[in-house]
Amino acid sequence: MLVEGVDSLKVLTQQKQYGKIMLPLQAVMQVMQHFNSYMDIPQVKQLSDEVRQIHIELAQQITADFKQAFSGQNSKHFNQLTEGCLVLSMLDPKVKKDLLTWFVGIQLQEYAHLFDENQDFAWLDKIDRRYAWIKKHLLDFESKFGTIFPQDWEISERIAVQFCNVTREDLTKLMYKRRAEIDVKLLLFAIQRTSNFETLLAKRFTGTTLELSDMSEAKKPTNANEESNIAANTAEEEQSKTENEKPVISPFANLIGKCFEPYLYIYIESLDRNLADLMDKFISDCKTQPPGAKDFEGIEGPSSVLSSCADLFVFYKKCMLQCTQLSTGKIMLNLAETFQKYLREYALKILQNNLPKVGGSTGLGSSMSSITRDFRDLSTSGFIQNFQSFLKEGETTRFSKEEQARICCILTTAEYCLETTQQLEEKLREKTDKCYAEKINLSQEQDIFHNVISNCIQLLVQDLESACEPALTAMTKVQWSTLEVVGDQSSYVNTIVAHLRQTIPSIRDKLSSCRKYFTQLCVKFASSFIVKLVQQLYKCKPLNAVGAEQLLLDVHMLKTALLDLPSTDYQVQRKAPATYTKVVVKGIANAEMILKIVMAPIESHNDFVKQCRIRLPDLQVPEFQKILDMKGLKKTEQLQLMEQFKQLENSNTSLDTRNNTAQDSPEHEAGRIKRLEKLIKKRI
Template sequence: MVREITRDIKQLDCAKRNLTLAITTLNHLHMLVGGVDTLKSLTQKRLYGEIALPLQAISEVMTHFENYSDIPQIKSLSSQVNSIRSELAHQITHDFKEAFLGSNSKSMIPNKQLAQACLVVSILDPKVKHDLLKWFVNLQLQEYNHLFQETEDTAWLDKMDKRYAWIKRHLLEFEERLGNMFPENWEVSERIAVQFCHDTREELSRLMAKRKSEIDVKLLLYAIQKTSAFETLLSKRFRGVTIEDSSSPSQRTEGDLNTSKFHGLIGRCFIPHLEIYIESIDRNLADLIDRFIQDEKQTKPTEATETQAAILSSCPDLFVFYKKSMIQCCQLDRGQSMLSLTAVFQKYLHEYAEKLLTNNLPKFETQTLGSSVQSFTKDLQKMSTTGLIQNFSSLLKEGETTRFTRDEQTKICCILTTAEYCLETTQQLQDKLKEKIEPNLADQIDLSKEQDHFHKVISNCIQLLVQDLENACEPSLTAMSRIQWQNIDAVGDQSPYITSITTHLKTTVPVVRDNLAHSRKYYTQFCIKFANSFIPKFIQIIYKCKPINTEGAEQLLLDTHMLKTVLLNLPSIASAINRQAPAAYAKVVTKGMTKAEMILKVVMTPIDPPKNFADQCRVLLPECQLTEFCKILEMKSVKRQEQAVLIDAFKNKK
């Protein structure tokens, strides 16, 4: 029923649509027929000001008849419109060439007819505007290309400023004389500037390839500086809307989003020659390292202050030079040149680590304890405990090994903190280089080997400081092993060799601590390495204290306990501030010195019955091996046949 009711309405709607379309089409056809005649007349009279609007209207009407192109009359009208458009394109192009190349071109002033012709060109096929502008822009640069052709003196890099002076002057003259003739959205001034950049880049590329041997770094950087300044000027004056961004990824990167399109428009031509710049950086760094080496020979080692770590003054200078070079190179090229610069940086970081740090570390002079210690220990054998305490210190001095002076200790600390500074700054340098270089090359930046060099220097410094402290304690340990421990008849205060070791620790450690005040991590490492090296040596010396009687073992146990107390306090020894030792260090000392105490407690245990002795050894020294067990028996002077029984008991217990 609804369909029946609405059937007539649908018919009426369809008829209305068809009628409306027919009327609209007839109106358009009327406009087209009349418009074509009008356009023909206006074109012949060159009345461009009156052509623009009807031409625009007819172009829009023609789109309405695209579906009717098979109708002969429509086809004929379409052909006439195309013919008019073609005639206008030819005619306007001719008018421009006549105006700018004809006999009166010298006195040519912008006229209204050409300005109106530009409005017509904007409606025609875009190719017409493109070809007209291309011709006009090339015409504007004719004089430039003649004045600066490669045979002229002005063409070479040392006259770069003259090129840019010419275009600046020419653009000012153009805008003053002809600027108003062209529509603003044609951006004619910018087009002239952009084409100037393209022409200049291509010409310079050819010229530099031919005269490569004449380019030095000073000349290259001068040309780049003038070019960069000019590109910056263009970026402030123009928007860059006419620049076709045809550059490859190696020329433009994600980081260029905030960079002007003019950046590198000319400057790209210098990139193939930047190896000259990289080579100069290499030479400058070689000279800088040589100067650092000479300066280092004449300066005293720097000491740390409360606010600043002691580092070689050459170190910040090196990284300041690196930073300036990186910024400069980044402005020139963020591609392969940055990789080449990184390789140069790596080379001189290695050289700095080798020549300024490793080669300046003090060296030990090898020296044996000599006859003085031998005669000294012979005297010890004849002394009682009392005599030992009274004469130990004076005799001990005769047997001291070569030590580093305070200045040498300070120098080692200074080199350590310099290496630490280099280590941290090299990491920052790597991060910066990755940030500055083109993203697709960032993975190729890796300064881990250079960081390893500085790690190695730090380890060497710590090892030297540890060795120096061990050398200080060596005579005391040697003397300790030569004491006739079986002759000790009474336990007294701590023995002089412990006092001597303590004195050396109090003298040396504060120097290291003060100079590594800003490197607590490495100071703690120094303490741990010393403990890890010194305590096993001390234990080996205990095994050499043979034969030993009970009083001797008690005296040695007292000495060991006193040394343990001193070592636990080592990180803050002789300091006004009594800071608790780092947990990692305290653990090493406690474990090592407790073992030394336990060895002596086992030595003091009666060997009879054998099983009890073996049990006690197992309880006090759970990790004791057979070789150590045998050493303990030697300390107690156990006879061979008794040793066999005890060894069996030890093995069975195991």
């Protein structure tokens, strides 16, 4: 069978009977496999060499036929070429590969000539003509020669892929030479047209030839161990991709477009300029628009977010969508850095700079350069401390309703910026390649918006305190030692309560969209107010029993007013948050205990000091001295009580030390272990 088959193949090869060669060739190749282990027999070796020679002759002969048909004008052998393709598919794959490389090359000869780098058509502004040429050429090719090649050879796709490779290389060289001529408009035009063309290819072709070439390059093991390692790594990569990566992208995506990536910095630079112009517009609008107008108005009702804030994030969204169409690689990291820069600028120049100045020119305004430095250095921890020192520098000047409304508006805007920045960070990471996504971090910008919110709350708290200070000062002017009867709450209490009822509902309404920050405001005010109340109580000296009782009544009324503070004049009565109630109850209890100690008679120095320690466990020597001053005691009696207080304090300290030492001793530890062992035995 083998001898007859080889003789038959020789004759058919000489006659170029490609249609009749296929079956005998396939049969001979199968039979030849049975003799692989008998190659040491001369006759078998000779037959094997003859078969190999027939393969070589067929390959050379069919390749020559193709070159004659397509290089010259001899088209009468095209039917024979179709049969020749089927024969080539059975031979060494390299023969087919070499033929296809040559054939695809001659298909793109005209393209290389028309779009040579010296031709006008070659530049980016006429990139459409490149894609129009290949579309027309593929249509002509398929109508004339589409039936010659087997479908699984994917000749049209191979031509298109090679066109993409050639175009990418040509554009890379050309753009490098003429990089000074590239502006953002031209770059985006070229990228958009290229992306449209790549999308068209993805719809028209399967990408099989691209996938096959990628696989052949990826798998080139030198030995069995390396092959198994590559297989294992590939399996792990595929698993991680399915778990972490985005949906599969078309193999044609960015096939040409990757040549534009080195020039995407032009897009980022343009974006930076546009954002700088946008920021200048926002600043200009703030200067020409007086406080209390347009965005800052709304003295009654909820505060709205500044329109400039919405404009900024809409612009960000458009930029992000556009950038993801260009690339999802390093450019997205550069985009995030640009976004960060202008988030910081917005927080400083639009929000922080528009907060009302405290105490005229001596407050926030005079220290703005320090804030600017804080923002630039991103030292957010020092930012709040500096801001609080600015507040202390200013005089106690009340804000107008317009200024109060402006602070609330900036607070709600900062909260919106904070939440949107968090979402922006998530979106940027989601749309960026994994290797760069982990580097995107907008936490510092979120901290800055947090600081703006804190500063707004601090300003509102200080404003509330400023209105209460005159009344607290008036409390210390009362002759508490001459009071003869306890009456209704004092006038200074009425003043404080009236101020809170007038101011709090307005602030609460404006901060209705961010209730948690209104709660923070109430907590901070209550904490600060109670501390100042206690400080002023110490100044009410000397006190008689009636005066102390009157002050106790006043403190109780202030406690009631503070507990009702979050829902003051609210249509629906809400229970104050537990955190706030705890702050008020604990703080006022301290003030009440001080007054109760002042009211208590001194029957025995030792008993009085012990009662003080029981009622105020954290009482220190300076505060105890102030309480004695409030009672109006003589200096000699004060000295005796102070001595008694210090002795009790020292004895308590030494007792605590002994207890701690005993608990830490080995004997104490051993006793604990024995008790634990007994307990375990009982349970078992």
